[in-house]
Amino acid sequence: MSYYKKLKKDLLGATAAGIITPEQADKVWERSYSGRTFASFKAVHWIAAASGLFIALGVILVAAHNWDKIGDIAKMGAFLLLFAGAAEAAMRLEEKPAAAIPLETLWFFMPALGIGLYAQIFNLSGDPVKPYLAWAALSVPLALLSKRPLASYLCSILFFAVLYWGTLGSTNMLSLTLGRNGTLQPLWHWGLALAVLAAGFALYPGEKLGKPLGAAVIWLFFMLVADTAIKVRSEALVLLAGMSLAVLWLSWGRGEEEGARAGLPLTVWLGAVYAMTFFWHYRPDTYHLHGQNNTPLGTLITWAAFAGALITLAVRKQRLLPEGKTEDHLAKGLLAASMLCAFLLFDANEGSAKIMAVLANLILAAFGAGCMISGSRNSDEKLINRGVLVITLTAVTRFIDLFGGLLKSGVAFIITGLAFAGLAYLVNRGRKALIEAAKK
Amino acid sequence: MSKLRIALGLQLLFFIAWGGWLLSSKNTPSPEFYLETVPVDPRDLLSGTFVALTYGISSPQSGACPAVMNSNPKFFVKLEDRGKVADTPDGAAAVYEATDCSKAPANEPGWVSATLQPGFPRPGARYGIERFYLNENDPRKAARSGSVIAKVKIDRRRQLVLLDLVKKTQP
Numbered sequence: 001m002s003y004y005k006k007l008k009k010d011l012l013g014a015t016a017a018g019i020i021t022p023e024q025a026d027k028v029w030e031r032s033y034s035g036r037t038f039a040s041f042k043a044v045h046w047i048a049a050a051s052g053l054f055i056a057l058g059v060i061l062v063a064a065h066n067w068d069k070i071g072d073i074a075k076m077g078a079f080l081l082l083f084a085g086a087a088e089a090a091m092r093l094e095e096k097p098a099a100a101i102p103l104e105t106l107w108f109f110m111p112a113l114g115i116g117l118y119a120q121i122f123n124l125s126g127d128p129v130k131p132y133l134a135w136a137a138l139s140v141p142l143a144l145l146s147k148r149p150l151a152s153y154l155c156s157i158l159f160f161a162v163l164y165w166g167t168l169g170s171t172n173m174l175s176l177t178l179g180r181n182g183t184l185q186p187l188w189h190w191g192l193a194l195a196v197l198a199a200g201f202a203l204y205p206g207e208k209l210g211k212p213l214g215a216a217v218i219w220l221f222f223m224l225v226a227d228t229a230i231k232v233r234s235e236a237l238v239l240l241a242g243m244s245l246a247v248l249w250l251s252w253g254r255g256e257e258e259g260a261r262a263g264l265p266l267t268v269w270l271g272a273v274y275a276m277t278f279f280w281h282y283r284p285d286t287y288h289l290h291g292q293n294n295t296p297l298g299t300l301i302t303w304a305a306f307a308g309a310l311i312t313l314a315v316r317k318q319r320l321l322p323e324g325k326t327e328d329h330l331a332k333g334l335l336a337a338s339m340l341c342a343f344l345l346f347d348a349n350e351g352s353a354k355i356m357a358v359l360a361n362l363i364l365a366a367f368g369a370g371c372m373i374s375g376s377r378n379s380d381e382k383l384i385n386r387g388v389l390v391i392t393l394t395a396v397t398r399f400i401d402l403f404g405g406l407l408k409s410g411v412a413f414i415i416t417g418l419a420f421a422g423l424a425y426l427v428n429r430g431r432k433a434l435i436e437a438a439k440k
Numbered sequence: 441m442s443k444l445r446i447a448l449g450l451q452l453l454f455f456i457a458w459g460g461w462l463l464s465s466k467n468t469p470s471p472e473f474y475l476e477t478v479p480v481d482p483r484d485l486l487s488g489t490f491v492a493l494t495y496g497i498s499s500p501q502s503g504a505c506p507a508v509m510n511s512n513p514k515f516f517v518k519l520e521d522r523g524k525v526a527d528t529p530d531g532a533a534a535v536y537e538a539t540d541c542s543k544a545p546a547n548e549p550g551w552v553s554a555t556l557q558p559g560f561p562r563p564g565a566r567y568g569i570e571r572f573y574l575n576e577n578d579p580r581k582a583a584r585s586g587s588v589i590a591k592v593k594i595d596r597r598r599q600l601v602l603l604d605l606v607k608k609t610q611p
Contacts, residue, residue: 064576067575068575068578072463072466073463076455076459079455080452080455080456083451083452083455084448084452087444087448087451088448091442091444091445091448107448110451111451111455114455118455118458118459118462119571119573120490120573121462121573122462122465122466122601123569123571123572123573123602124462124568124571125568125569125570125571126555126566126568126570127555138451138454141443141446141447141450141451142444142447142448142451145443145444145447146444170558171557171558186513
């Protein structure tokens with residue numbers, strides 16, 4: 001059932017139950033329904049859009065059939081006219097979103113069409129990244145000046161896509177991975193890559209830092225583990241860098257305002273801790289990357305990320321677990337512990353790796369329990385569910401991972417089930433006690 | 441005039457200037473000559489129909505080329521007529537070959553700029569003429585190795601401009 005059908009049904013139900021009046025139900029329905037996507041699109045608009053699409057496709061196909069007969073200047077002129085027409089129409093119809101949004105999208109893509117057209121006319125080839133960088137650079141003014149955030153989103157995504165694609169390659173103007181014969185890429189590649197990163201960051205609209213920061217820290221992590229001038233190769237430094245960057249993203253990727261949800265950064269941090277639990281099977285000789293050393297710059301960046309994450313924990317309020325001083329201390333403790341675990345991998349042996357795996361399991365268990373207790377205190381069902389999910393996933397993984405046999409796994413499942421039942425009982429009692437205390 | 445119109449004007453100006461520059465490169469008053477080419481991977485759905493080309497001059501081995509290519513990401517290659525000929529519908533055409541490389545070009549015609557293309561077993565030279573776009577009904581899109589030659593010229597910035605892909609005829 002669609003959202004609007006369900007809303008209509010709920011409003012009718014509320015009216016029938018006497019909770020709201022029919023007038024209020026109508027007003028709520030009107031307000032919600034008029035705000036839907038393509039709300040201002042009437043049937044005639046859809047027919048007009050279909051007609052425009054068919055005519056455009058027909059013109060394109062006829063032009064394609066006669067492509068060789070059309071002169072170079074005519075092709076370029078037609079493109080420039082189309083470009084100017086689409087942009088002018090987008091500006092004139094700015095107040096009509098149904099027309100302005102598709103036109104502005106078309107405007108954003110026009111430079112790419114132009115670059116492709118010129119490449120065809122003049123048989124251009126060369127660096128594969130250059131046309132995309134040129135497109136992004138040409139679109140920056142539109143992204144900055146448009147009243148809608150659409151062009152900014154598209155331009156920022158384009159910059160980040162080019163950053164990932166270019167820097168992970170080894171034969172283009174953004175390449176940062178070593179060439180085939182192990183040669184370092186020129187320094188200006190790093191300058192250009194950082195400029196592209198900054199542009200992607202700056203153009204991302206709104207106050208929300210989470211997504212661009214996430215894209216940036218994941219890119220930095222890729223640069224540390226790939227064969228670049230800042231690579232790190234020891235397992236301890238890779239883990240330390242990964243955990244520190246995850247903590248930085250989690251801490252800075254959302255505001256400190258009340259009720260801010262962690263979302264993707266929290267999932268990534270949990271995933272990283274979860275991955276650490278598999279170090280139970282670590283064998284030092286299996287994972288060692290022979291003949292490859294940490295680069296000084298990579299080592300420096302890793303330690304800087306670690307120091308930055310520690311300072312962040314000290315000065316910035318955490319929302320790993322919402323509300324309360326105890327939760328804040330627990331969250332900070334868990335985040336710090338997740339990073340400090342990496343130290344067990346320096347000169348690691350099987351024993352220290354097993355300790356790390358146990359600590360990772362404990363971090364997950366503490367986080368899960370913290371979510372459940374905090375959730376029950378604040379009547380936050382989502383938080384309780386998250387805690388149950390983390391503990392269940394950890395427990396199921398461990399049973400399969402460690403016990404293996406049906407009998408042992410079965411007994412372990414029963415014990416965990418009983419533990420959950422006990423925890424649920426305690427949580428419920430605590431909640432009731434809090435409610436009673438509040439009533440008094 | 442609104443700021444958005446100024447932005448649009450700048451975008452259009454870029455394409456007008458670039459188009460003008462490309463047209464002037466194509467019409468540079470310099471001699472046209474031919475290059476032996478090896479068509480590979482003749483189609484790309486995203487870019488349309490084109491023939492991807494590598495050339496005999498893509499792996500220059502004469503003169504100082506191996507040493508120059510070993511230490512320079514950008515360099516210059518000397519193209520010369522050494523008597524190699526190919527038969528075309530318009531008669532016999534001289535096919536130029538790479539005879540030398542240099543970090544800086546000598547002040548004489550025939551030097552073209554190239555960038556290093558990493559490759560195995562040895563790096564190659566890339567000239568920016570490695571794609572030839574054509575109509576989907578053009579029979580040259582199925583060109584096989586050694587069956588076509590590329591008609592090119594050198595523009596004012598010592599860059600090769602690809603003008604045409606010519607089918608060789610049987611002598």
